[in-house]
Amino acid sequence: MTKQRPIAIDIQKVVKRFGDFTALKEVSVSIGDNEFFTLLGPSGCGKTTLLRMIAGFEDVTAGAIFLYDQEIAKLPPNKRPINTVFQNYALFPTMSVLENVGFGLEMQGKSRAEARRQAGEMLELVQLSQFAHRKPSQLSGGQQQRVALARALAPKPRVLLLDEPLSALDMKLRKSMQLELKHIQRETGITFIFVTHDQEEALTMSDRIAVMSAGEVQQLGTARDIYENPRNMFVADFIGDTNLLEVSVDKIENGRATCHLGGGHELTCDPVAGVDTGARVHLSVRPERLFLSSEPEEVESLRGRVVENIFIGTDITTILDLGVGPQFRVRASNSDRGNLRVFEPGQNVFVNMERGAARLLVD
Amino acid sequence: MAGGAASGGNATSEAYAPARGWLLLPTWVVLGIVVLAPIVLMLIYSFLTKEFRGGVIWEFSVDAYDQFFFDRGLFGDDAPTIQWAYIQIFWRSIWQATLATIFCLLIGFPTAYFIATRPANQRTIWVFLITIPYWVNLLIRTVSMRFILRDQGPLNDLLQWTGIVAEPLTIINTNLGVQIGLFYSYLPFMVLPLYAAIERYNFSLSEAASDLYAPRHKILTRIVLPAVKPGLIAGCILVFVPSLGSFLAPDLLGGARNFMIGSLIDEQFRGSAGNWPFGAAASMILLTLVLLVLMVLARQQARLEKGAG
Amino acid sequence: MQTGAARFDFPGFKVLTFLCLFILYAPLLVVTVYSFNDSRSITTWGGFSLRWYVDVFTGPDSAKFQSAAFNSFSIALIAATVATAIATSAALAMVRGGRFKLRTATFGLISLPILVPEIVTAVAMLIFFNAIGFTRGYTSILIAHIAFCIPFAYLPISARMQGIEGVYEQAAMDLYAGRAQAFRRVLLPMMMPGIISGFLLAFIISLDDFIITNFVKGAGIETLPTAIFGSVKQGLRPNIMAISTMLLVFSTVIVTLSWLVSRIDRTK
Numbered sequence: 026m027t028k029q030r031p032i033a034i035d036i037q038k039v040v041k042r043f044g045d046f047t048a049l050k051e052v053s054v055s056i057g058d059n060e061f062f063t064l065l066g067p068s069g070c071g072k073t074t075l076l077r078m079i080a081g082f083e084d085v086t087a088g089a090i091f092l093y094d095q096e097i098a099k100l101p102p103n104k105r106p107i108n109t110v111f112q113n114y115a116l117f118p119t120m121s122v123l124e125n126v127g128f129g130l131e132m133q134g135k136s137r138a139e140a141r142r143q144a145g146e147m148l149e150l151v152q153l154s155q156f157a158h159r160k161p162s163q164l165s166g167g168q169q170q171r172v173a174l175a176r177a178l179a180p181k182p183r184v185l186l187l188d189e190p191l192s193a194l195d196m197k198l199r200k201s202m203q204l205e206l207k208h209i210q211r212e213t214g215i216t217f218i219f220v221t222h223d224q225e226e227a228l229t230m231s232d233r234i235a236v237m238s239a240g241e242v243q244q245l246g247t248a249r250d251i252y253e254n255p256r257n258m259f260v261a262d263f264i265g266d267t268n269l270l271e272v273s274v275d276k277i278e279n280g281r282a283t284c285h286l287g288g289g290h291e292l293t294c295d296p297v298a299g300v301d302t303g304a305r306v307h308l309s310v311r312p313e314r315l316f317l318s319s320e321p322e323e324v325e326s327l328r329g330r331v332v333e334n335i336f337i338g339t340d341i342t343t344i345l346d347l348g349v350g351p352q353f354r355v356r357a358s359n360s361d362r363g364n365l366r367v368f369e370p371g372q373n374v375f376v377n378m379e380r381g382a383a384r385l386l387v388d
Numbered sequence: 389m390a391g392g393a394a395s396g397g398n399a400t401s402e403a404y405a406p407a408r409g410w411l412l413l414p415t416w417v418v419l420g421i422v423v424l425a426p427i428v429l430m431l432i433y434s435f436l437t438k439e440f441r442g443g444v445i446w447e448f449s450v451d452a453y454d455q456f457f458f459d460r461g462l463f464g465d466d467a468p469t470i471q472w473a474y475i476q477i478f479w480r481s482i483w484q485a486t487l488a489t490i491f492c493l494l495i496g497f498p499t500a501y502f503i504a505t506r507p508a509n510q511r512t513i514w515v516f517l518i519t520i521p522y523w524v525n526l527l528i529r530t531v532s533m534r535f536i537l538r539d540q541g542p543l544n545d546l547l548q549w550t551g552i553v554a555e556p557l558t559i560i561n562t563n564l565g566v567q568i569g570l571f572y573s574y575l576p577f578m579v580l581p582l583y584a585a586i587e588r589y590n591f592s593l594s595e596a597a598s599d600l601y602a603p604r605h606k607i608l609t610r611i612v613l614p615a616v617k618p619g620l621i622a623g624c625i626l627v628f629v630p631s632l633g634s635f636l637a638p639d640l641l642g643g644a645r646n647f648m649i650g651s652l653i654d655e656q657f658r659g660s661a662g663n664w665p666f667g668a669a670a671s672m673i674l675l676t677l678v679l680l681v682l683m684v685l686a687r688q689q690a691r692l693e694k695g696a697g
Numbered sequence: 698m699q700t701g702a703a704r705f706d707f708p709g710f711k712v713l714t715f716l717c718l719f720i721l722y723a724p725l726l727v728v729t730v731y732s733f734n735d736s737r738s739i740t741t742w743g744g745f746s747l748r749w750y751v752d753v754f755t756g757p758d759s760a761k762f763q764s765a766a767f768n769s770f771s772i773a774l775i776a777a778t779v780a781t782a783i784a785t786s787a788a789l790a791m792v793r794g795g796r797f798k799l800r801t802a803t804f805g806l807i808s809l810p811i812l813v814p815e816i817v818t819a820v821a822m823l824i825f826f827n828a829i830g831f832t833r834g835y836t837s838i839l840i841a842h843i844a845f846c847i848p849f850a851y852l853p854i855s856a857r858m859q860g861i862e863g864v865y866e867q868a869a870m871d872l873y874a875g876r877a878q879a880f881r882r883v884l885l886p887m888m889m890p891g892i893i894s895g896f897l898l899a900f901i902i903s904l905d906d907f908i909i910t911n912f913v914k915g916a917g918i919e920t921l922p923t924a925i926f927g928s929v930k931q932g933l934r935p936n937i938m939a940i941s942t943m944l945l946v947f948s949t950v951i952v953t954l955s956w957l958v959s960r961i962d963r964t965k
Contacts, residue, residue, distance in 0.1 A: 081871075082867055082871075102867065102871050103870045103872075103875055104873075107871075108871055108872065109867075111864055111867075115862070115864040115865050115867070115868040117865060117868070117882075117883055117886075118887065119883075119886035119887055119889075120886075128874070128882070129872030132869075132872055132873035132874045132875075132878060180872065180873065402795035403863065403866060403876075404793040404794050405793075405794045405795040407790070407794075408794035408797060409790075411794070412786075412787055412791075412794075412799075412803055414782075414783040415783055415784075415786070415847065416806070418783060418843060418844050419810070422822065422825070422840055423810055423813075423818065423845070424809065425825065426818075426822050427809075427813070427817070427818075429821065430817075430824050495713055495717050495720075496717070498709065498713040498717075499713060499714045499717040499718075501706075501710055502711055502713070503714065505702040505703045506703065507703070512956075516952075516956050517718060518721070520948070521721040521722065523901050523948050523949075523951065523952045524725065524944075524948045524949070525904070525905045525941075525944055525945070525948060526907070527907050527922045527925060527926060528725075528728075528925070528941040528944055528945060531728075531925070531929055531933070531941060532725055533724050534933065535724070535728055535731070535739070535938070536723070538933075540740045541740075542727055572721075572724070575717065575720065575721060576721065579717070591705060594702075594705045598705075604705060608705075612705075629812070629814060630814065633816045633817060635815075635816055640929065649816075650814075650908075653817075653820060657823060671816070671821070674816070675813060675817050678817075679812075
């Protein structure tokens with residue numbers, strides 16, 4: 026926990042098995058009150074399973090889940106003050122938009138009239154009042170998404186779960202919905218648990234992110250923390266773009282680790298707990314933390330030959346051959362300053378590395 | 389997504405698992421007592437002794453099967469000879485049902501293919517047109533056929549008026565009449581499953597084949613037909629099985645000399661000339677035949693599915 | 698993707714399709730036309746008339762046909778209703794009941810009336826009612842119809858239910874609905890098109906049935922098909938064509954209804 030806030034959802038050593046297959050291996054995560062928390066990982070990593078267990082759609086094989094200190098693992102979904110925005114919205118096709126939004130309120134025991142009234146208010150909040158009497162199928166994807174959000178928020182849940190709610194939208198709409206979701210979360214003060222496989226989306230929206238893979242949390246932290254200090258190879262590779270180099274650690278002296286990667290290349294970087302002298306490990310360097318020059322400009326530099334330049338609008342990525350290991354990528358922004366650092370294929374150049382750009386990975 | 393892809397389906401499909409015994413109870417009771425038990429009882433009846441004036445005497449006997457297959461009985465004084473009369477009726481039924489299946493396929497496939505290649509909005513109307521006769525009372529359809537095919541019926545009027553024939557053609561009470569009746573009765577049963585299969589077929593496969601220099605007829609035989617084979621088999625089952633046991637077409641269009649299994653069985657339960665154990669035995673033989681056909685085709689179907697997967 | 702499909706059409710197939718429709722409709726149209734024939738003979742055309750329709754309701758056979766129609770429609774209505782209820786309950790267990798030991802066997806049992814030739818089912822039921830000493834009549838017909846209507850109601854209902862993702866019920870439960878409320882408010886309305894199709898199909902199948910009815914009905918009671926069959930055996934008379942035309946129109950109306958139900962559903 027970064028601040029002193031109460032814990033909304035406390036997941037303690039939760040295990041989920043489907044027959045012989047273990048989907049989650051003893052996962053423990055604490056999600057704070059009023060937090061925008063994201064479960065991020067590739068498909069099959071167990072993030073959706075974890076979300077469905079919080080919602081109550083899957084039973085817990087072992088472990089416990091607490092909602093504000095109340096154990097909820099045994100409660101059916103309709104007894105949990107937790108609502109879900111489903112991946113394909115799951116709007117009831119036989120009901121109007123207003124009936125959809127009022128459904129949860131009605132099921133909580135409110136009169137039909139009262140449910141309609143509050144649903145109407147909710148629709149105003151998401152600016153869909155004029156569509157109240159339409160059927161969900163008569164709305165666009167973006168509008169359906171808002172209805173799903175309004176429906177899940179209407180009963181004022183203590184925690185809102187969002188299962189890849191933006192994956193069906195096109196890029197532009199997705200970007201604006203990301204900001205809107207973040208805004209609504211701040212406004213309502215409800216804890217959001219968001220599931221996505223899109224790392225950019227996770228970085229944009231989240232207070233904290235749990236990166237998951239193979240049924241385990243690989244790293245938990247803020248967006249910046251995870252991007253800048255990936256703990257292992259999986260996280261470094263999954264979040265953003267990176268160069269992974271196999272190196273051996275020669276010595277650790279005065280708070281610097283000296284590594285070499287064959288071909289006469291040598292680098293120093295910050296040591297990491299768990300990596301000792303003589304270890305063969307991976308080293309991660311983000312392409313945007315590097316720049317090219319015809320003469321070495323930083324203490325840390327490698328020699329290489331330009332293979333190709335790839336123009337992608339905002340940036341230019343240069344692919345280099347270091348004579349050893351896999352090809353190396355360097356990114357320069359498409360600006361006057363950045364363009365000075367672009368060289369023609371075949372040219373021999375120096376790859377300069379800012380101090381602290383290279384990071385050793387535990388595994 | 390994620391783990392949910394594997395788990396989500398399971399969790400939802402089991403929502404009613406705790407109550408499934410109660411939910412299935414009415415089905416088990418009604419179908420168990422009114423359909424399954426009677427079939428078992430029929431098997432027992434086929435091994436009982438016949439009572440004159442209908443019904444049975446509860447005494448074990450294989451007379452019914454004996455009478456079906458052998459002349460003068462297997463246990464008589466003379467050497468038994470095969471009784472061809474009933475086997476012939478079965479053979480005629482199988483032959484008629486096979487022919488009906490082939491004819492339905494010959495006209496049903498092009499129809500289904502044509503409909504499936506229309507634009508989506510036109511397709512529903514074509515299917516609707518095929519569906520109407522499918523739902524119209526089979527008896528009425530057979531009676532209409534009898535009306536048309538009569539010696540003095542509209543078909544003969546037309547043929548004589550155009551000068552194709554001088555004397556009216558006799559179609560009613562012939563094998564041809566029965567064949568026309570079977571074909572007409574079950575034609576929609578062939579078109580609909582075939583259409584469903586061809587509609588699901590992905591025509592970009594045809595485009596790929598055509599891109600690789602295949603002419604249209606080769607695309608049909610090499611690409612389309614193998615892909616829609618499950619629908620083909622379903623259509624053939626839906627025509628062959630009811631044709632085999634059909635009663636109305638042979639009775640109303642065939643007459644006494646063109647008996648099929650259905651009429652033979654029916655006769656055993658009409659009035660005092662009937663023979664219930666014999667009727668039950670003939671039904672059992674028909675049922676066995678149908679189950680054999682279904683098993684062979686189901687195995688073929690299963691092999692296709694395995695090959696696809 | 699499908700718009701390009703027409704390029705793989707064969708010119709002859711269009712002709713065969715029209716031939717197919719001609720074959721299917723010509724006999725029905727001819728009978729419809731001749732049902733308006735003023736002549737007593739079915740062979741010669743005597744001008745347009747409604748006399749045979751009048752004859753059906755007031756003629757010498759009218760009492761027989763009226764009671765047959767009452768039997769047919771009342772049996773079809775009750776049998777289709779009961780079969781639809783049983784089939785819906787079965788579909789819930791089969792589609793949303795998970796895996797269980799008797800699943801395949803139950804599916805086989807449900808398919809039995811479709812797989813077994815009708816004449817065999819008819820014989821078996823006759824033997825059954827006879828063996829348990831059940832007097833054949835209205836009730837035996839009704840029981841038989843309920844049984845063989847179950848698979849016909851089951852197929853569209855289970856197909857529809859398979860098409861409904863479980864996530865809708867989950868969403869309902871997530872929004873505080875209990876199991877019963879999730880069924881009544883969410884699943885049932887979504888299944889309605891399937892249930893209506895199943896009911897209509899069962900209704901038509903019951904109304905249509907001749908063979909099984911003929912075996913289990915016993916003496917002294919007729920349904921429309923058995924009454925028509927009995928009359929046809931004595932010779933084709935124009936009043937039969939009038940009845941046939943009315944039934945034909947009725948079936949067409951039912952199919953159209955069922956078609957419209959499926960279309961309404963698509964726009965949802």
